[in-house]
Each structure stands twice: as structure tokens, then as C-alpha cells.
Amino acid sequence: MSATPAVALNGVTKTYRGGVHALDGVTIAVERGTFVAVMGPSGSGKSTLMHCAAGLDTPTSGSASIDGTDIGRLNETKRTKWRRDRVGFVFQQYNLIPSLSVRDNITLPLRLAGKKPDQQWLATLVDRVGLAGRLDRRPTELSGGQQQRAAVARALINKPAVVFGDEPTGALDLRTAREVLDLLRDLVDGLGQTVVMVTHDPAAAARADIVLIMADGRVVDSFERPDAATLAYRITSLEKE
Numbered sequence: 451m452s453a454t455p456a457v458a459l460n461g462v463t464k465t466y467r468g469g470v471h472a473l474d475g476v477t478i479a480v481e482r483g484t485f486v487a488v489m490g491p492s493g494s495g496k497s498t499l500m501h502c503a504a505g506l507d508t509p510t511s512g513s514a515s516i517d518g519t520d521i522g523r524l525n526e527t528k529r530t531k532w533r534r535d536r537v538g539f540v541f542q543q544y545n546l547i548p549s550l551s552v553r554d555n556i557t558l559p560l561r562l563a564g565k566k567p568d569q570q571w572l573a574t575l576v577d578r579v580g581l582a583g584r585l586d587r588r589p590t591e592l593s594g595g596q597q598q599r600a601a602v603a604r605a606l607i608n609k610p611a612v613v614f615g616d617e618p619t620g621a622l623d624l625r626t627a628r629e630v631l632d633l634l635r636d637l638v639d640g641l642g643q644t645v646v647m648v649t650h651d652p653a654a655a656a657r658a659d660i661v662l663i664m665a666d667g668r669v670v671d672s673f674e675r676p677d678a679a680t681l682a683y684r685i686t687s688l689e690k691e
Contacts, residue, residue: 454518455479456612456644457503462512464498464667472498474667475512480612483642485635487655489681490664491689497616499664500648504614505533517611534563538605538613542620544597546589546604553585556603567607575603578641579633595626602633606643613637615647619654631657652681663688 457480464473472495480486490496501507502514505521513520517536521529546555556575557567576582579599589597598618605613615634619627635657637643647658655661656678663671663681665688673680 454482455515456482456484456517457646458513458515459499459503459509460513460515462499462502462509462514464495464502464507465510471667473502473509476667476669477512478662478669480644480646482611482644483638484660485638485645485658486647487658487661488646488648488664489650489652489655489661489685491685494664494688495667496648496664498667500614500616500646503646504537504539504612505529531563534559535608536611538608538610540598540601540605540613540615540618542617544589544594544601544621546597546600548589551586551588552581552592552600555589555600556585556607558604559608563608571609572607575606578636579603593626594622595629598622598626598630599633602630602637606637612644612646615645615649617649618647619649619651627651627654652678652685655681665691 459476459478462473462476465471476499488496488499498507502509505516508522514522519532521532524532557572560567576585579602581596581599581603584592584596592600619630622630631654634645638645649655656676659675661673661676661681662669663684671684
């Protein structure tokens with residue numbers, strides 16, 4: 451395994467206008483080929499952590515690196531290009547473009563970058579996410595789970611250093627959510643992909659290799675391959691404090 455983490459935060463703080471402290475000296479390292487989930491009560495800073503780690507927001511202090519590059523030192527233009535080339539995103543609401551085919555939705559990041567898709571890699575992805583035979587359909591012709599699978603394929607089309615998931619199963623029913631989590635788990639185990647997922651769901655987080663628990667802008671606990679009951683109890687205890 452490479453000595454350089456896929457994602458590294460070092461002493462990251464984030465303070466918004468009005469003196470709201472969202473992150474308070476967070477230091478984490480996400481090794482390549484691991485599945486990390488981030489949990490915490492509402493307002494704990496988990497979404498801000500993901501935004502800073504992914505280069506969607508800049509820390510007030512400290513550093514955030516992806517694949518060994520301190521993205522906070524890049525200007526906005528270079529940071530946008532870096533995210534496009536080295537980071538994948540999967541959101542709760544899929545964010546597919548209704549007027550485009552599934553194929554065009556998946557390959558959109560490449561076309562925006564002026565690149566042609568690697569047809570072999572596209573075929574591999576489509577097979578992995580279970581969308582063979584559906585590439586010419588529109589998103590509205592797919593189920594919610596299939597749309598999220600298309601979003602996962604889109605996140606992977608550039609062979610990113612890391613895929614960030616922001617509540618990726620939040621809009622899905624239980625059965626479909628399990629299927630998407632199975633897919634994410636398979637991408638880590640089968641392709642060596644690094645995944646960082648923010649979730650409020652203990653059952654979803656329990657599929658990860660490591661679960662970070664946040665409270666008041668800090669990482670207050672870390673579990674390795676925990677069960678859902680352990681995570682639910684820990685979050686409940688924080689909410690009562």
C-alpha cells in the first residue's frame with residue numbers, strides 16, 4: 451500500500467461568518483483502497499469535513515490533501531480541474547441530467563474535460579454497476595437504484611483517487627440502499643477504489659472499513675468494522691450529551 455494517503459486532513463479548522471466553528475483541528479488520513487464512513491449528530495461537522503476534504507470548500511486553517519496534493523494551495527481554476535480529474539462525487543439525489551442518455555450522463559465529466567471515454571473502462575464500469583443494456587435510456591426510465599448506479603459509474607469514469615458519497619443511500623428504500631452499498635463495497639474490494647461516505651444511517655456506515663464519529667467539529671471516536679447497533683448507541687449517546 452502506498453505511503454501517501456488518498457485523503458489527508460492536518461489540523462483543519464473551518465469557521466464561518468458569525469464565528470460559527472464547523473471544524474476544530476481535524477486530522478485524519480484515509481489510506482488508499484479503504485471505505486471510510488463519517489457519522490455524527492446534526493451539526494457535528496461531518497458535511498463540512500467532506501466539503502473541505504473534497505476541495506469543495508477551503509479550510510480556515512490547516513491543510514487538506516488528495517493523492518498527495520494540497521488542494522488548498524491551488525487557485526480556484528486549478529482546484530476545479532483537480533476535482534474533475536481526481537475526485538468523484540455521489541450525491542443523495544443522483545444529479546443526473548434528464549435530457550441525456552445514461553451513457554452521456556456517465557461520460558459527462560470526460561466530455562466537459564474535452565476527453566474521449568475509454569470504451570473498455572466504460573464497459574467495465576457498466577458491468578460492475580449492473581447497467582448493461584440500459585445505456586441508451588434516459589434517467590427517468592430507470593429506477594431510483596439504477597439512477598444511483600449510473601451516478602456511481604459517472605463518479606468513477608475518470609478513475610479518481612477518491613469517491614466522496616454524501617448520503618448516497620438517503621433517497622432509497624432499504625432493499626435498494628443495500629444494493630448500492632453492496633456496489634460501493636465491491637468497488638473497494640474488487641477495484642481498490644477509495645470511498646469516503648457521509649451518512650446518518652448506522653446500517654450503511656457498518657459496511658465501511660472504518661467509521662469516524664464526529665461531534666462539535668471534532669473526530670471523537672473511530673471504529674474498525676463496527677456493527678450497526680454499536681454505531682447507533684454511540685450516536686444516541688452523543689445526542690444526549
